[in-house]
Amino acid sequence: MTGSFWFQFASPARFYPLAGRMIPWFGWTAAVLAIAGLYVGFFVAPTDWQQGESYRIIFIHVPAAWMAMFIYLVMAFWCALSLVLNTRLSAMMAQALAPTGAMFAFASLWTGAFWGRPTWGTYWVWDARLTSTLILLFLYLGYMALRAAIDDPRRADRATALLALVGVVNVPIIYFSVRWWNTLHQGATISMTAAPKMAETMLTAMLLMTFAAWAYAIAVALHRVRSIMIEREALNDWVADLRRAEGAK
Numbered sequence: 001m002t003g004s005f006w007f008q009f010a011s012p013a014r015f016y017p018l019a020g021r022m023i024p025w026f027g028w029t030a031a032v033l034a035i036a037g038l039y040v041g042f043f044v045a046p047t048d049w050q051q052g053e054s055y056r057i058i059f060i061h062v063p064a065a066w067m068a069m070f071i072y073l074v075m076a077f078w079c080a081l082s083l084v085l086n087t088r089l090s091a092m093m094a095q096a097l098a099p100t101g102a103m104f105a106f107a108s109l110w111t112g113a114f115w116g117r118p119t120w121g122t123y124w125v126w127d128a129r130l131t132s133t134l135i136l137l138f139l140y141l142g143y144m145a146l147r148a149a150i151d152d153p154r155r156a157d158r159a160t161a162l163l164a165l166v167g168v169v170n171v172p173i174i175y176f177s178v179r180w181w182n183t184l185h186q187g188a189t190i191s192m193t194a195a196p197k198m199a200e201t202m203l204t205a206m207l208l209m210t211f212a213a214w215a216y217a218i219a220v221a222l223h224r225v226r227s228i229m230i231e232r233e234a235l236n237d238w239v240a241d242l243r244r245a246e247g248a249k
Contacts, residue, residue: 012089012229019222026222030215037208045201057115063210065108067217068136069171071101075143076168079161089225091157092232094164095147096225100217102140109133132174139167153232 041059048055075097082090112130143160150156 012092012233015089016226016229019226023219023222026215026219030212030219033208033212033215037205037212040201040208041205045205046199054115057111059205059209061108061111061115062206063213064104064111065133066210067213068101068105068108068133069174070214071097071104071217072136072139072164072171073168075101076164079164082157083161083165088232091153091161092225092228093221094161095228096221097217098140098143098147099224100220102137102144104213104217105133105137105140109137129174132170135170136167136174139163139170143167 037059042056045056045059047053075094078090078094078097081087082094109130112133143163146163147156147160150159
């Protein structure tokens, strides 16, 4: 019974209004958490004894890096569903997530460069983690470019799904690169098997910013997937009914 309840939302016509109701909740949650996280991170958290004030960029850099990896895994999950179950919504969700994932990957590289300048003395080094994160950005861009190059949406769904699934191998390389190779990038500050290596206020700020980034990604992806639905389902009756209903308001 529960499975059939959720399966009905695999239909774009059913998911469209649900997504519309969820967007404001996640959007406002992201805004509130981001304001709280930035306040704690920049005004409450103490100065780092080693890196000084420059360390505060981690409150943007680390959540962006985490989200870049996490969104790619979620995108690959939707791609796998689209291949196995041949569901239209799965491919649309993957398509909607790609630009946000690319934005977070770029943000992590950009903030990392500004963090690296005072820490390492240079904006960029061909470090294992930096290089694998750059590859992740190229995977996102390649996914979007491949989709744009194929006119038939169903063929584009299959081709981009295969690309996304092949690229999944890069995510564990990013995460474990600081363990597998001798890199300049510092190790994990937060680990599942050890206590956090930072002050409580620093950890609080980082978690607030991470949840803000998570809520933002959901809100933006839901907004984008609604636009994709309207574009790809334009000839379906439910879109025509929706337009008539909106025109009558």
